[in-house]
Amino acid sequence: MNDAGTYLYAVTRAEGSAPAEDLKGVAGEAVRAITHAGLVAYVSTVPLDRFGEEPLRRSMEDLDWLSETARAHHSVVEAVARTTPTAPVRLVTVYSGEDQIRELLDRRHDDFTATLARITGRQEWGVKAYVDPTAPPSGEGGEKDEGTTSPGLAYLKKRQASLRSREENWRQATVRGEHIHDVLKSVAVASQRHRPQDPQLSGRAEWMVLNGAYLVDLDRGAEFARLVAGLRGEGIDVQLTGPWAPYSFAAFAEPTRGEPTRGETGDDP
Template sequence: MADEIGLFVYGIVPSDVEPTPDAVGVGDPPGEVDVVRQGRLAALVSEVGLEEALGRPADLTAYQQLLDGTAAVAPVLPVRFGTVVTGPDAVADLLDAHHDRFAAALDELEDRIQYTVHGRYDEQELIAEILAGSPAAADLADQVRGLSEAATREQRIRLGEMISQAVELRREAESRQLIDTLVPLSVSNAPRPPSNELDAVNAAFLVDVDREEEFVEAVEEFAEQRRDVIRMRLLGPLAPYDFVSAHQLVE
């Protein structure tokens, strides 16, 4: 018996948005992206089997590329990855039930995009700076150098704790400086938890498109000032994943 077909829902957009002919959806083979319209709203969707396992890297890439590409030309409310409904009527019911909230959120996002700033310390450079600024840590490093882990276990534990604390303090300081630098050039910001123990900064920013160039230049300057010890990445423009989604407005 053939698999039952459902609709994978990517995001909610104004009703005049049309997917490009080359838009690729999730699934294997990828589904064709379509829209379901209701009033001022539309949902970007594609057909998938209701029993189909989704979550491959290719699926996540397709989901993000569709939303990010849409955000570059129109406001979009991302829908949580993996949301599958039974058909167009279920999508239309969702849009109708939350029409005014979705429409107001899209109005707020008009001409705004997300950028994410992520920086990770160069481990060797960071430790060298920490040891240079802490005689106690430097002394412990001298004590363990060239000796076995078993013979210097306690010293290594203390040294690791001191380095970890120093990294945390530096991360907090760098994050404050990043936020302070970019607040004047952004509408809102959303600090993110570290994804790695060597993360220096990790934050999302909602930016007006007419300030996009200024924002990018400020991030580049921030990165240049720290290029010896932090490897910075600027991701965007992106859909506003960290600021609003359809699920946040429903729940």
């Protein structure tokens, strides 16, 4: 069908692969499995008038559409990942048809196999750390007002002190973010620091000084969660999310000519 494309969610090994029955994906389309070269690709058929290159450019600017599509995509990935090691594919990866999917499994077979070996027995955890920018830096003593300064000069001094305070607050916050990341990656087998989220996406006005992803052995998940809990306090809020399918640790090279255009919503699952 030249008016339909094949939407790819994830790849697993054929051995122990999860059934695709009853799974619904993006746009409410049924999910099916394509088995080839010892691997399984989980896909849906999608209309190109909504998922073709040009329509996608418009749709990716629609936050409601993007949110709905991301939820459907992630629900398929998480359902598959509950039963077998799963390599998620970036959101909105659309191929021309099943033949192109099989060609992908052939061409990237070693990449998929290596990724699946790396993530087997492991899960991704997300950690975000926030600091209140209005809190005074630790050790700040404040300046004495001798009562002899003119109102204009007093205002300038107060303004300069406020700027110095904010800069010092940011410096201390970033140091703490680095420290938290160093502590957590000592327990993880792999880690990545993502860009801080825009406050409109995070819903928080505080500075985000850490947006990290950590690949952790299954038997160390509880230990990792306790470590995160122990890093909270003293003006810093550390939030733990997950466990997730390992989105941050299953990335592949950007598509070459002849492959699909990929869209993505951001750093987190």
